[in-house]
Amino acid sequence: MLAYRHQFHAGNFADVFKHALLAQLLLALQKKTAPYFYLDTHAGIGLYDLSHPWAQKNAEHEAGIARVWKHPDAPAEIAPYLDAVRAENPGGTLRSYPGSPCIARRLMRAQDRIGLIELNRKDAQVLADLFVRDRRVTVECADGYQALKALLPPKERRGLILIDSSFDRAREFDRLTDAYAAAYRKFATGIFALWYPLMEPAAMRAFERGIVATGIRKILQLEIRVHADDWKATMRGCGLLVTNPPFGFDDTAASMLAWLAPLLYEDDPAVARTLRSRNMQTYEVKWLTGE
Ligand SMILES: C[S@@+](CC[C@H](N)C(=O)[O-])C[C@H]1O[C@@H](n2cnc3c(N)ncnc32)[C@H](O)[C@@H]1O
Structure with a gap:
């Protein structure tokens, strides 16, 4: 029985962060x-209907995509993502939110x-x-971690794997790490993007240690925080680990997050300023493991 439904969260800060990248x-x-x-x-x-009662329950998109999609100063790196959102909302009112499949489908070429x-x-x-x-797109009802074993390496020998777990089971960080390490062994040249929620600091340190212990190199770590570190009521932030990122993606991601993070920050702007003045950034871009 799966309890998690993304309809409750569609278009929230975590989706904006993940989908723009x-x-x-x-x-x-x-x-x-x-x-x-x-x-x-x-x-x-x-594709998510934002007027659906589940999406309206906490209206998480209001602190996410609604703050960003019509912003006049959006930098060029965010534009492809915002174009995908606008394409689903041709009337100019935010009613629908494209998830990762729709964004990927919109950007793909005939050969992909x-x-x-x-x-x-x-x-x-x-x-x-x-x-x-669309015959270029296949959909399967299956366990994503099992699918990694079955579908990698791809015949194209190049590609991107997004592992975007709902983290609704205990020990998910361990399951994610194990599945990622096994998938990497099958497709070491692929780009892997692993999304994760920021939980308590001890759990995050254990996750990082587990990832580093895989021995996999070239892992870029991106994080965004929308609440202070001691916030417990809802998700305080999230991250993306990108293995084998394209050349220059670290700089691209840094400039995207420098623009997005202050817009998506949920606490009082004064709190955000204090955090920054103490050098506690609302976002972070660093190499978890290098060359
Ligand atoms: C965070 S949502 C995905 C959002 C989507 N990637 C996007 O960005 O639009 C996680 C999804 O994973 C599904 N799910 C949970 N466990 C899974 C598993 N073991 N294998 C495949 N899907 C799973 C949930 O039903 C949920 O729809």
Whole structure:
């Protein structure tokens, strides 16, 4: 029984962070004409109706995409993501939010291929219906971690794997680390993007130690914080570990987060200023493991 439904969270700060970066990673793969494979192991339903009662329950998109999508000063690096959001809202009112499958589908070229995995049977069916006419996109109702074993390496020999777990089971950090390490062994040249929520500092240190212990190199760590470190009521921030990032992606991500993080910060702006004055950034970009 899967309790998590992304409809409750669609378009929140974590989606903005993850999807803006995802769009840039996919575009970087297009610098070569050779085809790529995009694998989304925890795909959700693809497109979210923000007027749905679940999306309205906490209206998380109001502190996320609603703050960003029409901003006049959005930098060029955010534009491909915002274009994908605007394409789903042609009337100029924010009604729909594209999840990672829709963003990837919008950016793909004729030669590229997408694999979408979703464990929730109903959600997988909604997703399959959304892409039924596109033969470049396959949807499977399965465990995303098992799919990594079955689908890697891809025949294209280049691609991006997004592992975007809902973290609704105990020991998910361990499961994620093990699945990632095994997948990397099958496809060591692939780009991997692992999303994670910021939990208590001890748990985060243990997660980082586990990732470093895999011995995998070239892991860029990106984080965004929307609440102070002692905040416990809701998710205080999240991160993305990007393995084998495209050349220059560290700088691109840093300038994207420098713009996004203050906009998405949820506490009093004075708190954000204090954090910054103590050198506690609301975002971070660093190499967890280098060359
Ligand atoms: C955070 S949501 C995905 C959001 C989506 N990647 C996006 O960015 O639009 C996580 C999804 O994973 C699904 N899920 C949970 N456990 C899974 C598993 N073991 N394998 C595949 N999907 C799973 C949940 O049903 C949920 O739809």
